[in-house]
Structures are given as C-alpha cells and as structure tokens.
Amino acid sequence: MTPPRTTRLERGRNALGPALELVHTGRAPTRAVLTAELGVTRATAGAVAAELAALGLIIVDSRPGAAGSQGRPSHRLAVDPAGPVVLAAQVHADGYRAALVGLGGRIVATAPGCQEVPADPGHVLADVVGTGARLLAESGRRCLGAGLAVPSAVAEPEGVALGPLHLAWPAGAPVREIFREAVAKAGILPDPAGPAGPAVAAGNDVNLAALAEYRHGAGRGARDLLVVATGHRGVGGALVLDGRLHTGSSGLALEVGHLTVHPDGRPCHCGNRGCLDVETDPLAFVTAAGRDPGPEVSLLQQSRDLLRDAWGDPAVRAAARLLIERLGLGLAGLVNILNPDRIVLGGLHQDLLRADPEGLRAAVADRGLWGRRGGVPVLPCALGHNSLVGAAELAWQPVLDDPLGALGG
Structure with a gap:
C-alpha cells in the first residue's frame, strides 16, 4: 500500500519549536537564515514560518529589503508585537x-x-x-x-x-x-x-538574569557565560554552559556570594567573614562611602545615585576602588576555576564597571592565571529588569x- 503523502507542514512540524526559538532569540531575522539554521528546504522553512504566523507568534514581512543567501530578497521574520x-x-x-x-x-x-x-x-x-x-x-x-x-x-x-x-x-x-x-x-x-x-x-x-542576558542581552554569542550581580542586597552568580544554565545536581550551584575576598571583613549571614556577598553589595558601598543607608530609596538606587552624582567626592571614589579591588579578586578566582569566555556584571557591579572600566578589568586580569593576555571580556548587563x-x-x-x-x- 502506498503510504499517505505528508504535507510540508507535517514534515516541518518538528521544526516549529526550533524555528520559534531562532526568531525569539533574534538568530533568524530572515527566512533565508531560518532555512540555513534549520537545515531544511526553503519550502519547509516557508511553511514553518507561515504556521508560526498563523498562531500569532511571529510576523513574516515579504516586502523587499533583506537579502537571502543568494542575493534574493528574503522574507523578514520577527516576533509579533501584538502577540501573547x-x-x-x-x-x-x-x-x-x-x-x-x-x-x-x-x-x-x-x-x-x-x-x-x-x-x-x-x-x-x-x-x-x-x-x-x-x-x-x-x-x-x-x-x-x-x-x-x-x-x-x-x-x-x-x-x-x-x-x-x-x-x-x-x-x-x-x-x-x-x-x-x-x-x-x-x-x-x-x-x-x-x-x-x-x-x-x-x-x-x-x-534567570543570566538566562535572559544569554538569549537577549550582553551574553548573546557567548558559549560559556558567567554572570555576577548585586541585587538590592547581596551578590549572586550564574553560569550558562553551551546554552544551558548550570544549576548543579539540585538547582543550588554558583553561590558565588560566599567566596571569601576579605578574611577579616564583615560577618556574613552564612557564618563566614568577608564574603563577596557583604563586601561588594550596595550596603557595603554606601557604608564605605561614609553615607547613612537611609530608608528613603532602595540601597541599590542609593548606591547608583552616589556613583552618578558624587563621583567627585574622594570618599565615594575610595569606596568604589575598594569594592572594585574585592570584586576583581572574586571574579579572578571564578575565571581561574570556570574559564568562561565572557563575564557579564549586573546591579551595582555594572555601575562600578562603567565608573572605572579599566580598573575593574585590570583587577580581574592581573589576578588571572593567564594575565592580561588571556583576559576575559567583562561587560555590563544589557537588559533592564x-x-x-x-x-x-x-x-x-x-x-x-x-x-x-x-x-x-
């Protein structure tokens, strides 16, 4: 008996998810790129794109303006701004x-x-x-x-x-x-x-910040991405390896906030002293700058305001240098162990990077096993929230x- 013929959509149904992810992450801006990335025929890629558009997930723009792999105009693909x-x-x-x-x-x-x-x-x-x-x-x-x-x-x-x-x-x-x-x-x-x-x-x-930066922000294109960030209080870290979050055996990996960077430093809630968590977070910066951590605004906003508005104050600059030194020590240790190809900093740490980019990058590279020649790019987060x-x-x-x-x- 002759097997029933399958439609292009049926042949391409297994490609719907990968295709949507490519458009979602901006890696397939045109149908020609989608065809190449999926490794399917142009007809199958067209059927897949049409089905995703019918579901209200993407839009397909056939107007001229984007070149295909052979110079032909290729339909442009984007997520549907009015979608779910x-x-x-x-x-x-x-x-x-x-x-x-x-x-x-x-x-x-x-x-x-x-x-x-x-x-x-x-x-x-x-x-x-x-x-x-x-x-x-x-x-x-x-x-x-x-x-x-x-x-x-x-x-x-x-x-x-x-x-x-x-x-x-x-x-x-x-x-x-x-x-x-x-x-x-x-x-x-x-x-x-x-x-x-x-x-x-x-x-x-x-x-989750690391996952977002990897897919849509400063981590796009990295293979092994290390993210370290301050929140409103404390410090956290995350690692993306080959596109997947490394969370360990039960979701608890990369508690980088409890690396010791100042053995005689502040007591940490974990029972140790001088952890990255209490030596490089917004409270540490505000107090090192000689300011009272008032209740009017969040500590993160207060620390950012200080960096933006009071950089001329020697106490603020000294506090920034102190945090950069200790953050650089912690990041260098992580680089030596994890060997990421990119570091992305968030929260107060990205503001410290913008305030003194050379100082922070040098603090990491000078303590790395490979020195400045083997330095890892250090970038600020690109996404708000x-x-x-x-x-x-x-x-x-x-x-x-x-x-x-x-x-x-």
Whole structure:
C-alpha cells in the first residue's frame, strides 16, 4: 500500500519549536537564515514560518529589503508585537515587580510594588500576581504562562526556596507551589495545575538574569557565560554552559556570594567573614562611602545615585576602588576555576564597571592565571529588569518546545 503523502507542514512540524526559538532569540531575522539554521528546504522553512504566523507568534514581512543567501530578497521574520504574553514576577528585599513579557524578551507592561516583604511568602506572591492580573486586564492580551524570580537558591525538583536572602521568609518555603496557587486563584491561565497546562515556574533571580542576558542581552554569542550581580542586597552568580544554565545536581550551584575576598571583613549571614556577598553589595558601598543607608530609596538606587552624582567626592571614589579591588579578586578566582569566555556584571557591579572600566578589568586580569593576555571580556548587563525577562523565559519554554501543543494545536 502506498503510504499517505505528508504535507510540508507535517514534515516541518518538528521544526516549529526550533524555528520559534531562532526568531525569539533574534538568530533568524530572515527566512533565508531560518532555512540555513534549520537545515531544511526553503519550502519547509516557508511553511514553518507561515504556521508560526498563523498562531500569532511571529510576523513574516515579504516586502523587499533583506537579502537571502543568494542575493534574493528574503522574507523578514520577527516576533509579533501584538502577540501573547507571559506573566513575570520578581520579589526582592524592597518589594516586588510584575511584568507582561512577550516573545523576544520584550517587556510589554510593568508595575512595581514597593513594600516591606512580609514573612509569609503567600502574601507578597498574592499581591504580585494580583498586580500582574491587572496589567493583563488592561492589556487585553492572552497569557500563556507565569514565571517567578526570587532572591534564593531554588531546589529542584521541589521548587522550594532554601535560603531566601534578606527576606524574612522561612527557609524551605515552597515558593513555586504558592505561586502556582496564586496564579490559579487569579484565573489568568486556563489550567496552570494541569499536566498539559501552561508553565508556572520559579527560579533564582540571578540564574534567570543570566538566562535572559544569554538569549537577549550582553551574553548573546557567548558559549560559556558567567554572570555576577548585586541585587538590592547581596551578590549572586550564574553560569550558562553551551546554552544551558548550570544549576548543579539540585538547582543550588554558583553561590558565588560566599567566596571569601576579605578574611577579616564583615560577618556574613552564612557564618563566614568577608564574603563577596557583604563586601561588594550596595550596603557595603554606601557604608564605605561614609553615607547613612537611609530608608528613603532602595540601597541599590542609593548606591547608583552616589556613583552618578558624587563621583567627585574622594570618599565615594575610595569606596568604589575598594569594592572594585574585592570584586576583581572574586571574579579572578571564578575565571581561574570556570574559564568562561565572557563575564557579564549586573546591579551595582555594572555601575562600578562603567565608573572605572579599566580598573575593574585590570583587577580581574592581573589576578588571572593567564594575565592580561588571556583576559576575559567583562561587560555590563544589557537588559533592564533582566531577572523578570529570565522569569518569562521559564514561562515561555513550553511554547518554544512545542508551539502547536502549547497553543492547543
């Protein structure tokens, strides 16, 4: 019996997810590039792009203006700016922020919630989801998932926050389940608890910032990317290896904040002294500069204001040099162990880099095993709210894996 003929779409269905990810990350701006990246025929690439457009995920622009591999005009591809979104949420020491994030890492709408974070994580997570629900109602967009970034190592597979930093949450709080329940109660997803329902996920804020920078920001094109960042308090790190977050056996890898960079330094909440976490965060900078860490604005904003507005003050410059010296020591140790091909700095650390780029890069290179000749590029983060964008990446992942399945096709 002659087997039934398959359509181009049926032959290309397995390419839908990879194709969407290529457009989502900006690596396939035209149909010609998509054809080459997927290793399929032009006809199959065209059918795949048309199906993704029919799903409302991308747009295909056939107007002249982009050259194909043989000089022919090639259809341009981009994420649909009016397409669906996911809810992204972040909790930090000074409150929370909710956002709607589209494909391509585009923040469609965002709203902060500045408050003292209560000891019961359920309270703040209900608030942040409520804020997200209001943003969704105002936007009229379809929501396909929800992701949460928290200042804690998140153990897998349970989704519990083992050590929430600078929050009064109990260790081991089941943040993913609490977040899932809040999303279900808000009714913003069809069936977030179902086995085939949209993703409701949670992760460490710096891990998610690294994922966002790797896909959409300063880490694009890197193979082994190290990200180190200050939050509103403390220091975190993350590593992306060959496109995947390295989270260790249970999600707890890269606690770089507890590298010792000043043995006689400040006591750290981990029980050690002089950790990167307490020697190079916004509180360390504000106090080293001789300022009172007042309650008017967040410590991160206060430290950034000092660097921007008071660089002429010798005490501010001396504090910056001190933090650069200790940050450089910690980064050099990480480079010697991990051998990344790029370092991206976030939070206060990126502001220190911009204030004294040569000083910080030299502090890293001079302590590296290969010296300045083997120095690793050190760049500032490129994305605003990158932890939110990374939380959105978790929520988008099922759609990237199987667009038809995720959208009910």
